[in-house]
Amino acid sequence: MQSALAPAGDQSAAIERVWDLMLWICVPMYVLVLLALGLAFWRRRPGGYTVEGDRRIAVGLTAFVVLIAGLLTVLTASSYVADRRLHAPVTDPVNVRITAKQWWWQVEYLDADPSKQFTTANELHLPVDRPARIELRTSDVIHSLWIPVLNGKEDLIPGHDNTIVMTPRRTGAYRGQCAEFCGLQHAKMALEVQVDSAGAFDAWKAHQLASAPTPSTPTALAGMHDFTATACAMCHTIAGTDAGGITGPNLTHLASRRTLAAGALPLNRGTLAAWIADPQAHKPGTNMPVVALQPRQLANIVDYLMTLQ
Numbered sequence: 001m002q003s004a005l006a007p008a009g010d011q012s013a014a015i016e017r018v019w020d021l022m023l024w025i026c027v028p029m030y031v032l033v034l035l036a037l038g039l040a041f042w043r044r045r046p047g048g049y050t051v052e053g054d055r056r057i058a059v060g061l062t063a064f065v066v067l068i069a070g071l072l073t074v075l076t077a078s079s080y081v082a083d084r085r086l087h088a089p090v091t092d093p094v095n096v097r098i099t100a101k102q103w104w105w106q107v108e109y110l111d112a113d114p115s116k117q118f119t120t121a122n123e124l125h126l127p128v129d130r131p132a133r134i135e136l137r138t139s140d141v142i143h144s145l146w147i148p149v150l151n152g153k154e155d156l157i158p159g160h161d162n163t164i165v166m167t168p169r170r171t172g173a174y175r176g177q178c179a180e181f182c183g184l185q186h187a188k189m190a191l192e193v194q195v196d197s198a199g200a201f202d203a204w205k206a207h208q209l210a211s212a213p214t215p216s217t218p219t220a221l222a223g224m225h226d227f228t229a230t231a232c233a234m235c236h237t238i239a240g241t242d243a244g245g246i247t248g249p250n251l252t253h254l255a256s257r258r259t260l261a262a263g264a265l266p267l268n269r270g271t272l273a274a275w276i277a278d279p280q281a282h283k284p285g286t287n288m289p290v291v292a293l294q295p296r297q298l299a300n301i302v303d304y305l306m307t308l309q
């Protein structure tokens, strides 16, 4: 899920080729240097050697220098070629904007047609065999997006827009992680990555574009009213309801996600209730406050949120 040595995209494969080449050049070189050192100790003479005194040393040293220069040139060239691949122009990309926040990821799918734009959190869905062009922003400190199976790290810097391109070649569920220390909960700042077939991606996108349905059970309905009438709605958006806060993650399709609080917890009824009741216990320092809720209100809100498929 999160290994740079198991690439699932063009860019990560280019990086992995450089790594392979470095490994297969540097390991034999290391062994060769140690062997030469060992030989020098074994054949040492009391008076020492001089290059003038022994032609073989001059020849050996020259050969070594030429070999090292040649191999360094190969490594430099391969690094240059990989770098060109990482920044090659792409056509017809999926346009995404990821905004890092302490300590979660806001993911916006961009489109020239505003009615086709939507926002989600802590999950990135991409279609296979199509490049994704991802704008990187931060709303607070410096973070770094790292999805090792798709590409290398790229920083998200205040006041500076960065871009990264990823072209997935293998479907599957992967994981990304913030790779720049960004505060107390830096470690709990994960990003679920799902690479789907084009059809499955389009279906997911169409579903994400839909507003949240009005719940049918009495408790979930009561939960919807509790959610929109309390402080919850001041930070979270649920499309199709009065909840329109933008400080916290968009929850329109919360229940369709695998995890909660940027990968801090698996998502189910129990963890969701525990998280709302006491966020600081699970992610100390998080900006999610404790909202004073009656036990019945909490149960209703959990009922409601779990309907947000």
Ligand SMILES: [Cu+2]
Binding pocket: 143, 144, 178, 179, 180, 181, 182, 183, 186, 187, 189
């Ligand atoms: Cu971080």
